[in-house]
Amino acid sequence: MTRLAAATGNGVAVLTEEDGAWTATVTALKSASCVAIDSLRPATLFAGGRGGGLLKSTDGGATWDDLALPNADVFSVAVSPVDGTLYAGCEPSMLFRSRDGGDSWEELDALRAIPSAPTWSFPPRPWTSHVRWIAPCPHEAGVLLVGIELGGLMYTDDGGATWTDHRPGAQRDVHSLAWHPEAHGRAYEAAGGGAAWSSDGGLTWKPADEGRDRHYTWSVAVDPIDPDCWYVSASPGPYQAHGDGRAEAFIYRRRDDGSWEALGGGLPQPLDWMPYALLALPDRLFAGLADGRLYASEDRGDTWRKVAIGGDKLPRIVALTPLQ
Numbered sequence: 058m059t060r061l062a063a064a065t066g067n068g069v070a071v072l073t074e075e076d077g078a079w080t081a082t083v084t085a086l087k088s089a090s091c092v093a094i095d096s097l098r099p100a101t102l103f104a105g106g107r108g109g110g111l112l113k114s115t116d117g118g119a120t121w122d123d124l125a126l127p128n129a130d131v132f133s134v135a136v137s138p139v140d141g142t143l144y145a146g147c148e149p150s151m152l153f154r155s156r157d158g159g160d161s162w163e164e165l166d167a168l169r170a171i172p173s174a175p176t177w178s179f180p181p182r183p184w185t186s187h188v189r190w191i192a193p194c195p196h197e198a199g200v201l202l203v204g205i206e207l208g209g210l211m212y213t214d215d216g217g218a219t220w221t222d223h224r225p226g227a228q229r230d231v232h233s234l235a236w237h238p239e240a241h242g243r244a245y246e247a248a249g250g251g252a253a254w255s256s257d258g259g260l261t262w263k264p265a266d267e268g269r270d271r272h273y274t275w276s277v278a279v280d281p282i283d284p285d286c287w288y289v290s291a292s293p294g295p296y297q298a299h300g301d302g303r304a305e306a307f308i309y310r311r312r313d314d315g316s317w318e319a320l321g322g323g324l325p326q327p328l329d330w331m332p333y334a335l336l337a338l339p340d341r342l343f344a345g346l347a348d349g350r351l352y353a354s355e356d357r358g359d360t361w362r363k364v365a366i367g368g369d370k371l372p373r374i375v376a377l378t379p380l381q
Contacts, residue, residue: 058073058074058075059341059379060072060073060074060117060379061336061343061377061378061380062092062094062102062118062377062378062379063092063374063375063377064092064106064374064375064377065083065089065371065373066089066106066375067085067089068083068084068085068086069102069114070082070083070084070369070374071084071117071119071380072351078367079351079365079367081366081369081371082118082119082368082369083369083370083371084118084119086104086109086112087108088105088107088108088109089104089105089106089112090105090107090131090132090376091105091106091131091132091133091134091375091376092104092134092376092377092378093134093135093136093378094136094379095136095158096136096138097138097141098115098158099380099381100115100116101113101115101158102114102117103124103134103136103143103145103159104121104134105126105132105133105134105145106131107130108129109129109131110124110126110128110129111123111124111126111131111134111145113159117380118380124160126147126153126159126162127162128145128151130147130187131145131146132146132148132206133187134146134191135192135193136193137194138193138195139193139194139196139197140198141158142154142193142198143155143156143158143159144191144193145162145191146187146189146190146203147187148187149186149187150168150177150185150186150187150188150208151164151166151188152164152188152217154216165216167217167218167219168188168203168211168220170220171211171220172222173209173222173223174208177208179206179207180295186205186206187205187206188203188204188206189232189233190202190231190233190234191203191234192235192244194258195238197214199216200212201213201217202234202236204232204233204246204248205231206230206231207230207231208229208231209223209227209229209231210227210229210246210259210262211223211224212224212260221260224255224259224260224261225261225262226253226255226261226262226263226264227255227262228246228248228250230248230249231246231248232247232275233246233247233275233276234246234247235277235279237279237281237284238281239282239284240284241258242256242257243255243279243284244258244259245287246262246277247290247291249273250273251265252265252266252274265311267316267317268309268311268315268316268318269309269319271293271305271306271307272291273295273297274291275291276333276334276335277335278335278337279337280337280357281337281339285312285313286310286311286312286357287310287311288308288309288310288320288335288337289308289311289317289335290306290308290331290332290333290335291306292304292331298331299331301330303329304328304347305327305328305329306330306332307319307326307327307328308328308358310357310358320354320358320361322354322358323361323362324352328346330347331347332344332345332347333345333346333347333373333374333375333376334375334377335377336377336379338379341354341355342354342355344361345374345376345377346374347373347374347375348373349370349372349373350363351374352364
């Protein structure tokens with residue numbers, strides 16, 4: 058049996074595959090644009106959204122409780138797989154940490170003291186910015202990557218007490234980040250100006266854009282076995298990516314430090330709705346689209362099939378995480 062949790066914008070869907078058939082159960086929430094699992098406590102999930110605050114489920118997504126996070130505009134949430142520390146990123150750009158599962162919070166205010174902070178600006182709302190992505194290192198509890206939309210990719214190795222400003226070689230319009238679960242030091246970025254990767258634990262980055270004619274990248278996923286195999290979704294620009302039915306997007310795969318290749322094999326060419334969520338598991342690769350469609354590949358993206366889902370209808374898929 059395979060189980061996934063999907064943020065749908067206005068709720069969280071639990072997707073269950075049993076004997077080849079998929080069903081969805083959606084719990085309506087005020088807002089849900091990000092979702093994360095506590096891998097040390099597999100039944101515990103967190104979800105947040107702009108204006109909706111942060112919520113917690115201890116029963117695998119069946120019921121949800123509000124957490125007393127000091128900011129209601131949540132754009133990112135993550136749980137350290139090393140020590141279970143919970144992080145929430147907000148707008149304006151603020152990062153909060155909880156060591157007790159969300160019962161109490163402290164702001165990691167050194168993030169706002171980064172020298173470049175006065176220049177951070179989100180183009181649709183230029184008076185502000187937000188913490189778009191939080192990526193706790195799977196190998197060292199104190200190491201954390203944080204992406205500011207739009208401001209840069211920030212790094213800490215002491216749990217957020219101090220930060221280094223935007224990392225050399227990385228893109229500034231950060232949309233998503235990933236670590237390889239086994240290969241120490243390997244990290245990946247998808248951003249508004251392209252993609253990049255790191256081999257030294259996020260300290261420096263190398264651009265990775267050759268072979269793509271679309272550079273507005275959104276989601277990134279890495280094969281959990283092969284650190285040289287990773288994926289991004291990309292569109293010609295933000296107007297297409299976030300417009301209804303005009304994304305002109307592809308899912309791209311990069312292997313062995315080579316150039317990107319656009320994936321077909323059952324995917325529409327190009328995709329009319331943006332793949333906002335890519336998820337790579339040991340046995341399958343998933344792509345969740347902005348119109349609620351879910352595609353799956355069992356051969357690292359060579360071929361795809363649309364997943365038929367019974368039960369509740371998915372209006373959107375904006376984030377995916379595996380359930381254990």
